[in-house]
Amino acid sequence: MGEPLNVGIIGCGAIAAQYLNTFPSLGSIRLQAVADLDPRRAAAVADSSENVRALSVDELLADPEIDTVLNLTIPAAHAEVAAQAIAAGKHVYGEKPLAAETTSARHVLELAENAGVRVGCAPDTVLGTGIQTARKAVDDGLIGRPVAAVATMVTPGHERWHPNPDFYYVPGGGPLLDMGPYYVTALVTLLGPVTSVIGSASHLREHRTIGTGPRAGKSVPVSVDTHVTGVLVHESGALSTLIMSFDAVQTRASNIELHGEEATLTVPDPNYFDGDVSICTLAGRDNGWDALPASAGYIGAGRGYGLADMALTPAGEQHRANGQLAYHVLDVMESLLRSAAEGTSVPVQSTAQRPKAVPLTSLSRLAVP
Known part of the structure; x- marks a missing residue:
């Protein structure tokens, strides 16, 4: 994208700490603000981080300094929060799964395509x-x-x-x-x-x-x-x-x-x-x-490397932890549950490109070129 991603986190539960531990070492990520339905949790995260503001969810979505929302809400809220972020013109990277079910996940991808923004999703492990x-x-x-x-x-x-x-x-x-x-x-x-x-x-x-x-x-x-x-x-x-x-x-x-x-x-x-x-x-x-011996992959990686990979991927190219892959994975799992309920083989309607391999690389302190 050419510039570090200015990130706002929505959802300050237990998983947020793992992202916060990783971000200081990633030059392609600049954490700007955090929000949570419980203002005390957002305030606690902001107080523990340098130059990070605690905002309400609406304030974070309206903030012009934030171009990417890191969606760390519970799975049932993933699609709704992603749609709100896209409507605000922001890229979205979310925790897994992309949504609680494929209909909502497909809607998120359609909204993002129409808005010209990117969707990324864990796991980036x-x-x-x-x-x-x-x-x-x-x-x-x-x-x-x-x-x-x-x-x-x-x-x-x-x-x-x-x-x-x-x-x-x-x-x-x-x-x-x-x-x-x-x-x-x-x-x-x-x-x-x-x-x-x-x-x-x-x-x-x-x-x-x-x-x-x-x-x-x-x-x-x-x-x-x-x-x-x-x-x-x-x-x-x-x-x-x-x-x-x-x-x-x-x-x-x-x-x-x-x-x-x-x-x-x-x-x-x-x-x-x-x-x-x-x-x-x-x-x-x-x-x-x-x-x-370790011969490929991001060395010393942690949660948030998928978001950093998205920041480092030029426009027009597909980042690795992308929304289409996350949608296919969700479709596979939903199809598996449907097969269990129906007692028969179920075709998986979606597909995804196998993400490009990661050469043995250190992202630590690596800034967007």
Whole structure:
């Protein structure tokens, strides 16, 4: 875009701290203001940051100094806040998912196209050295033709640590829409877009008990499935098995295992930016696994690198953590839930370009050229 992005944050909950930790090291990002429905939370963030103003949401949207809104609201509010920001002529980068459902997400993309502004969306963890090193191994032919992947995320539930876990158990939440974006985005980055899915889903409990904070002991109703599993059919022909659960205890499986004709890769947790990539080749199968050195991705990345990548991407080019990719990932997840409800294979109507690879790069202090 040619200039640093002047950013205003809407939503000052727990995730905001991770972005605030990253921004001082990014020359392409200039945080101007923050807003929250709770003015005290916005004031606390502003007081902890240099030259950052606490505003109301309306004031932030009307502020001519802010050209980009970082939307860190709860999933149910993502589409509404994004639409308001676009109406104010601002670019939008949001936390995942892009919206609670595809109809609203598609509306956001249409508004942005008509307004000539950009839409970006987390997760940007796939831009770090972990997933990108695995992608380079695939692109370099180290595993031969990709055959399949298995992606596993199990946890007993976020109510054990989160003081206000309600939104994890209403539409827009659940293990698939909460954690699935990390895994599905990683699978699309590694293997390309998805054409159809088949899934099953269940939930064990009608209520969850908050385990920490001032509401500890209170009950939260559950209105979404909390264990979802299925198969994603990629355009390339590869098949990915996905397991997302808030009902299980733990797993010893690799977060993502990627199988090819010539080798298998273990891929690190896509909830993080780095991590070890290991390979076991057909020729060296008896010798076990070898670690691959970090060979691609943004070094030392943190939350907000997708926004920085958007700032550094010239006009007319597609930034990596883009809205169309986020829409496709949401469409895949929504299709998986629909397949589980209908008991049949469901085609995925959307597609997305596999984002361009990230060479081994440091963005620290890198300003917009």
